Amino acid sequence: MIKTIIFDFGDIFINLDKAATPRALQQFGIENLPESIIALNKEYEKGLISSEEFFNSYKTEFSKVEKEAFLQSWNAILVDFPEYRLEFIKKLASEKDYQLILLSNTNEIHIDWVKENVSFFNEFQQCFDAFYLSYEINFRKPDANIYEYVLKQHQLKPNECLFIDDTKENTDAAAALGIHVWNLDPVNEDVVDLFTEKKALFS
Structure with a gap:
C-alpha cells in the first residue's frame, strides 16, 4: 500500500x-x-x-x-506552471491520505526565477509535508544517497513509497532501492492523471 x-x-x-x-x-x-x-x-x-x-x-x-x-x-x-496542477496537489494535500514530498534537482538561480514568476509558489510549497531541493540538501538525483536521505528522514519503507519523475535514470535509481516509480512522459502524460495511470498501486 x-x-x-x-x-x-x-x-x-x-x-x-x-x-x-x-x-x-x-x-x-x-x-x-x-x-x-x-x-x-x-x-x-x-x-x-x-x-x-x-x-x-x-x-x-x-x-x-x-x-x-x-x-x-x-x-x-523554465516555461510555465499550469494552475490546474496546483489545484491537483492542493486537493491531494487537503485529503490527507498520503504523505507528500517534493524531491527536485534544482539550483538557486532557477528557484529564484520560480519564486519571482510563479505567483502561487508559496501556496504550492505548503501542500507538501517536506520540500527537498538538491542545492539545499547537497545531494542530487540519480545518486542513491538522495533517496536514502529522504527514506531515513521520514522513516519510510521503500515499498510504501511512489516516486514520480520524468527522467528514467532517476526512476531507475529509486526502483533499485525498492521504491515504486512512475517514469512520467511529459509529452503524453500528466501528473493530474496519477490515480488513473497508476490505479493498481492505489487499489
Missing part, C-alpha cells in the same frame, strides 16, 4: 524546455560544454558552490558571457 508520494518538480508540475538553455547559450559561442563545466553544473545543483562562483566559472571559461544575458539563458529552460 502506498503511504508516501514523492514528486519531482520540473516537467511534473512546472513545464520545461530542456533544449532552450543550450540553444540560448549559443549566443556566447558555447556549443559543447567541456567536462569541467558539466561537473561544475552538478556541483552547483548540489549547492556546493555559490551562484556567484558558478557564473564566474562560466565567465572564465567563456569570455563572451555577460551576467544578465547568462541568467536569462540559464533560466530559458
